[in-house]
Amino acid sequence: MTAARWKLVSGALAAIAVLGATTACSNSSKDDNEILVYNAQHESLTKEWIDAFTKDTGIKVTIRNGGDTDLGNQLVAEGKNSPADVFLTENSPAMALVENAGLFSDVDPGTLAQVPDQFRPSTGKWTGIAARSTVFVYNTAKLPADQLPKSLLDLQQPQWKGRWSGAASGADFQAIVAALLVQKGEDATKAWLKGMKDNAIISQNNTTVMKGVNSGQFDGGVIYHYYWYRDQAKTKENSGNTQLFYFKNQDPGAFVSISGGGVLKSSKKQANAQKFLNFITSKKGQEVLRDGDSMEYPVASDVAANPALPPLASLNAPKIDPSKLDAKKVTQLMTEAGLL
Known part of the structure; x- marks a missing residue:
């Protein structure tokens, strides 16, 4: 087989693979009791959140893992056709990227109420989940x-x-x-x-x-x-x-870098996606940070950090709106x- 013909064949196979993956995502999205999370947080931490959330609510969660920048750019490229319901990151710039593309729903007021102002953007389009x-x-x-x-x-x-x-x-x-x-x-x-x-x-x-x-x-x-x-x-x-x-x-x-969570405007499962974000920022969700081995800071529901860490308030960090990180x-x- 010539090199040119092999390039055509391999390209066709790659396209079929992508189509198959997209179809699988689309089929799974028909389950109203399951949400898809694009996850750029540490896999082990997100799995702890998911396990606790599913046990608490019965709602299943599928995750697609990747880096902050890669997944942020992917969401922008997918736009309103994205299969994702929720986006979680380690840092804020990828959240700001997706927000500036107009792809987030407003976060439910009850969830925002769990997170102090300094740990979420002023826009209310997403929220801090850890720091x-x-x-x-x-x-x-x-x-x-x-x-x-x-x-x-x-x-x-x-x-x-x-x-x-x-x-x-x-x-x-x-x-x-x-x-x-x-x-x-x-x-x-x-x-x-x-x-x-x-x-x-x-x-x-x-x-x-x-x-x-x-x-x-x-x-x-x-x-x-x-x-x-x-x-x-x-x-x-x-x-x-x-x-x-x-x-x-x-x-x-x-x-202090804020890890973010947001619900995609294109999600067909807004209620369950908002429930997931609410759970992560609830007392039970933030206690996963305090009691687990992530050693990241809780930012919501008045949950204190792991005792080994200096209190977040003692760090005298600069006050920066995370939506402004470019x-x-x-x-x-x-x-x-x-x-x-």
Whole structure:
């Protein structure tokens, strides 16, 4: 078979596979007692939520897992034809992307009432379901506490060349940059990204950053808090030589990222989709965060965090409307800086 003919055959097979997957989704959507969740949260956490929700309500939940950006872009591409009923993310920019495309229904007032204003967008088109704090993880043998950066912005200075790391291509890190853009503006963000390009050792993900700091490959790194707390709760294999530094003082490095949940306007199962979102933000749903091993922060129904974590209110994070986090602009700026 010629290469050209094989390309045609393989393309046809791929199209049939996509059609089959779409048909399967469409057929399953006929079950009124089942919803489909596009899930960019951690699979284990979402499974805990789903299991508890189904036990409580009898409503079945099917999940399609993916990354924040990938699923957000997929929803925008699918538009009103999306089979999804609910979208869950780790970070806010993908939620803002879908919101700006006009694809979310209003969240039920009863659900919004469970979530304080600072943990949801002002628009009411989606809501916070969990939170994670930006931190600077550092190797205690290589970086004395009195030499820590006083601000995230300090990491653009020449003295930090080759000494810190961040996972530039990850949705987590890009959410931090999106918050910097809102808080400090485009010029300051461009300058900081240039400094990152000059100074940082780019890692694949947050776990790789933490491992590199722990091994002494670099002095410190920018990650989210829960990676460290999860490892500390287990073997400390990847964090035993490190500590966390919280910038606080409404510094860009104190950014708290809100994980989001929203109901798609195109969903034919609005009532059950809204019930699912309500459950996640209810006391029972938020207790999954407190009592499980996710080490993420509850944000609703007055549920306190896992006792191992510093209280969220003590972090003095900058106040940023999560609807304002611009994923597209961040991608543009990071690409221009040579980081993507």
